[in-house]
Amino acid sequence: MLTRRTLLACGLAAPWFPLRAATDFGGVSKDEFVLGTSAAFSGPSRGLGIELYRGAMAYFEHVNRAGGIGGRRIRQKIYDDGYQPDPAVTNSTTLMVEDQVFLLFGYVGTPTVTRVLPLLKKFQDRDMYLFFPFTGAAPQREPPYGDFAFNLRASYGQETAGLVDNFVAVGRRRIAVFYQADAYGRSGWAGVRKALARHGAQIVGEATYRRGTKFTSVMRDQVNILKAADPEAVICIGSYAACAAFARDAVDFGLNVPLANLSFVGSENMLKLLSEGRDDAERYTDLLVNSQVVPSYEDVSIPAVQEYRDLMARYNPEVPAQLVTEEYTPFAHSFVSLEGFLDAKLMVEILRRLGDDPSREGLEQAVFTIRDFDLGIGERVSFGPERRQGLQGVYYTVVDQGRFVTLDDWDRRFANVGA
């Protein structure tokens, strides 16, 4: 029998012969959409992958129980990459080539996503896109890979610029950086550097740590390096375990200045590490100011927040058992799961706009039809060929009575810190 492979081998596959069957790289059937995910479900940053997944699943579950999208349920095919680049690349290849998912959704981390982006370019003839990765880094927002990803959250550049602007506004111009020694850390470092340059200032000191560092690690060297620079504030670009360890040691070794963290840190996990089993947790948490890219999940006056809280309570999503390799107690609510929830809500809207005969070829155009879309958080979402990031808002939070609350007055909060 003459198969397509035989024809190809014989050089007879003429241009009129379809090189790609309609079912290849589909990921959509009359019953379901299959979304592919590679994220951290193990290791010191597993809380990020787990919370993001739980938030997204709360909304997907809600949609599925209501009959899906045009009768199609949403199913996530998930792999654990442990927040490491090589497994992320392997998982993504598997998702695209073997599992033939419809699109990639809900990835976690800059070092992982940065390495996956070339794969998307490689498969660009298959219209494979990455939706709403949990990273604010530049590579998936700019050429040459910006065309293969859609972002919902604000960028690290926006988060760091906001932090720098606010610190400078309260007279703290000597800013140092503590960051993860990889693409994520560098992305944040570059954002701080650029923001300071606008104020005619420079980073006064920098210290790094290795990705995967645990809370039990000692950060004395990093604290001493930064202390020598005599900063008035430190912006931390890391994940919760390492940043919590740094905050602990900064206080213990006498670096008493405001410690800012980006949204990626996983605020609730960080707070838990610094508070658990301590009577004097305020010593460590009073210095924190964390930027967020979604509003506070405590603010139930925001419609999407109320919806998120309702659906999280109703479905309480759990990570599939085969991905649970280490103990983890999820939070009822968190900034990360709220972000996952909003990601899922927008994803559903995009899939809905694909119509009755969804195909991957129509994805990009479906995204571009999102104009002034109300996600329910106040800020409206728009996409277009030159606009591949939906939200621009950055929120600032501090710890008050054991929980993160919105920071209203920077001056009052940090007036006496380090004085």
Next chain:
Amino acid sequence: MSAPEPDGSDIKVKKLFRKTTFGVFMLFGAIGLSTSILNVYTVDTHLSEEYISNSKGIAKTIADASVDILLNRDLAALQSLIDQFLEIQGIRYIYIANESGEFIAHTFVPGIPEEILQSDPLSTETVERSLPGLGDFVEVGNPILAGVAGTVRVGMDRGLIALKIQRAIGQQMWLFVVVGAIGVVAAIWLVNLAAKPMARLMVYAVSLARDDEPANAELLDRDDEVGHLARLFRHFADQRSSGGQ
């Protein structure tokens, strides 16, 4: 004059063994030491040259790959690039400085060492560095876009060269021990082979001296030094007998 009393079995073969064994050990020791010194020098020189050559190649590759990324001002992608090269065996650190000499990407933890902060990051010379707490390194540099976009510098771990030298010398020592042991066994066997006819010759000579029935008379038939000596002893004995009559 009384006849000599020595017995053939009293021959001091052990002394011969000791001297031979000592000689073999000394010989192998001298060979081992000299070849080890030569090997250390050769391996060190060749590996260092290879390391420097590889490092320069890697630095050039990074420099070439960095151009577009630098021009796009995407430092996260630049960091991701150098992180991948850090997985190559022997590379311990990489840093990139822009045209102003500012460190815009590096792999140091917990921070850039003071020695490197004090050096010229735009230099492309090959230097050897000893960084406290990190080790000894060969560091090479390569300009990015002919230097107008900055410089990339790569540090290769000299500790790995030392480890390879240790391994090479260790393997060589094992070889010498094995060959030396075989040499000693062979020497003992050869000495034994030579000593046995000598012992029998001694017994023969003693029997002649005592005017006993000559023992080991078959030695007279040998066509070697032992045979010649046996016949000589026999001749002296015959002369002594005829002179006495």
